[in-house]
Amino acid sequence: xxxxxxxxxxxxxxxxxxxxxxxxxxxxxxxxxxxxxxxxxxxxxxxxxxxxxxxxxxxxxxxxxxxxxxxxxxxxxxxxxxxxxxxxxxxxxxxxxxxxxxxxxxxxxxxxxx
Amino acid sequence: xxxxxxxxxxxxxxxxxxxxxxxxxxxxxxxxxxxxxxxxxxxxxxxxxxxxxxxxxxxxxxxxxxxxxxxxxxxxxxxxxxxxxxxxxxxxxxxxxxxxxxxxxxxxxxxxxxxxxx
Numbered sequence: 001x002x003x004x005x006x007x008x009x010x011x012x013x014x015x016x017x018x019x020x021x022x023x024x025x026x027x028x029x030x031x032x033x034x035x036x037x038x039x040x041x042x043x044x045x046x047x048x049x050x051x052x053x054x055x056x057x058x059x060x061x062x063x064x065x066x067x068x069x070x071x072x073x074x075x076x077x078x079x080x081x082x083x084x085x086x087x088x089x090x091x092x093x094x095x096x097x098x099x100x101x102x103x104x105x106x107x108x109x110x111x112x113x114x
Numbered sequence: 115x116x117x118x119x120x121x122x123x124x125x126x127x128x129x130x131x132x133x134x135x136x137x138x139x140x141x142x143x144x145x146x147x148x149x150x151x152x153x154x155x156x157x158x159x160x161x162x163x164x165x166x167x168x169x170x171x172x173x174x175x176x177x178x179x180x181x182x183x184x185x186x187x188x189x190x191x192x193x194x195x196x197x198x199x200x201x202x203x204x205x206x207x208x209x210x211x212x213x214x215x216x217x218x219x220x221x222x223x224x225x226x227x228x229x230x231x232x
Contacts (some may be wrong), residue, residue: 004156031219042118042205042223043157058146088156100145100209100219101191104156 004105011111015024018076029091037086085113118224134192135227139208147207196231
């Protein structure tokens with residue numbers, strides 16, 4: 001079945017770059033997403049990438065997609081203390097499943113040290 | 115605030131009681147989703163509606179769970195005879211009608227209802 005995996009924890013110093021990694025198993029995944037969740041809050045969409053792309057940049061965020069290895073990464077440049085949160089990778093396959101449901105990883109907790 | 119709202123934000127109940135949660139999606143969003151998130155995990159899909167029609171239900175949604183969206187606007191999720199294993203955050207998300215041929219969909223999440231079953 002579909003599965004999305006992420007490393008559990010990442011600690012970086014303020015001003016450094018953060019790279020959060022994700023692997024997925026469904027080769028027919030068409031959209032891959034990164035969501036951010038702050039304590040006690042819902043999920044905020046950060047960015048997404050379509051499977052025919054290999055890179056997408058949006059201000060401080062860069063998403064890289066390696067379809068061959070089914071590997072997705074999120075790079076945050078100039079990481080700030082406000083970036084401390086849990087980051088979720090998610091995939092959907094609306095063409096194959098006829099459903100837009102999101103399959104999430106278990107999240108990577110990013111801690112930014114001053 | 116025109117985001118997705120959920121009520122209540124917190125609910126504590128005793129095992130065996132029934133609970134009902136409400137979700138108000140962003141106005142004119144035609145799709146509405148329910149997810150469940152347990153501690154240390156990502157959200158898991160439960161069910162979704164397109165307008166008032168419930169189009170998909172996860173195997174996680176046992177027969178103690180029922181969801182409705184009677185007028186295609188707000189939705190309710192009811193859990194009957196709650197069990198301790200039902201303790202989780204219940205998240206609602208909505209998404210707008212697609213435009214053109216793009217099949218991408220952005221789901222906007224509410225703040226969630228945290229349920230604790232004692």
